[in-house]
Amino acid sequence: MRKAALWNRILTHAVLIFTSLIFMIPFVFMISISLASDSSVVLAQYTLLPTEFHFENYWNILFDTKVSLWLRNSVMITLSCTLATVASCALVAYAFARLRARGRNFWFVVCLSTMMIPSQVRMIPQFVIFKELGWIDTWLPLIVPNLFGSAYYIFMLRQFIARLPRDLDEAATLDGLGYFGIFARIILPLIVPALAAVAVFAIMANWNWFFEPLIYLNTEDLFPLALGVKILTATTSSGAPPMWNKVFTASMILIVPMILVYFVGQKYMYEITLSAGSAGVK
Template structure:
């Protein structure tokens, strides 16, 4: 009875009012202004770009800009394909390695396991700028410069956050599940593949979405490791559009914004399709896989 009364008071405390909805609508409108401006510029004519007379609400609708961007001197189609290749393999690497490593830290018994886990977690506190030069030297010695390998291979070794996420998820699952599977003759990899992997899918898909969001829009990594124009991803190719304009001439901002839309739209679609997995994932309870 007490629990029911507490739940009722909680629901009453967080009940939305017309003022709440009005506030949310105003904030949402303000947050959408940059996106609307990007679309407005993308649909502008070259004359509007040269005169720099952009408006938030679109007044022109030059849909041909979305095809013109592929007719420039830059291989935009190749940029887009490169982004897909780098992102897909990076997502697969993170999902594969994070699941195995996190499950091992949660279930295997080994001397020094907790200390090693603390070291993995400590790597989250190391700024990326500190490891940038040592990584470049390492990849240079391996002969990986101007290839996709420095952008893809590190993802097959996971990272501290993803390992922590999977470990916490698995730690909340009953050990009796593993023990029952081992009694039936399954080994470590058998338990992981047939029992744990289906339960970990919400967390792994969430990791895939996080990884895709980062790698799809990554600018610094390709700028450091890639020299060949045909190997550059879309994020770096958009910057090249703005830097190839003639002297004393405004960059083709309409085409730049078209590229920005191509860079943003896939992320919106991926989030829309995968948002339920983000909501199902419960890092504190680890119960999403058994719902």
């Protein structure tokens, strides 16, 4: 019996280690290509494990005018979208969780069902609206819609607020606080962990955002880095093949901040998905 259990443990770890290695291969390969010299890139001969260590590729790319501009754009787009989402979703979620009004449940169900609508049926008229407003080739079509909240985040925050004891609100009402006062002074400080979770989700989504920047932005100087990486893979006007070491150096610059955000935000994310996730399917 004990021997069988030992073998069982060894087998489990063998499978897990093997799978982990497979999952890590693309990262290792990316690092390997990012450290390759320009001459290896021309020959397109890469090895899984790095054989060359041109760390200056990372240093040089920060001085590449395009890449540093795209990186700055990514930071600005991500921060403004995230701030707008967190603020609007918190407010709407508070109303759905706490205020009693006719039609509340109806609107909440409507809000939830918008999650299931594929974006394609809204995309073309939205494009037309933003075109009429003269917003094409600006960041406005990316940022402004975040001011109107996002169903999934509203739902997660509502679940979180609904679990806070109501006595707090009642005590605050007796102290003469209005609805907005309760939100700002009582609820907001208590939902900081949930807001952090939403912020982490939003940062990740906005940082990696591809489709809308692709359709709304034409000027390369306005691109976020995720779109910029694709530009780096385009053939240059002189017909030279793309510099893949540069492509993957830029890719690593795109990935590393998200890994850091993940490690910082992990504990918040995990809890809120769990509470929203299990309640969401019931």
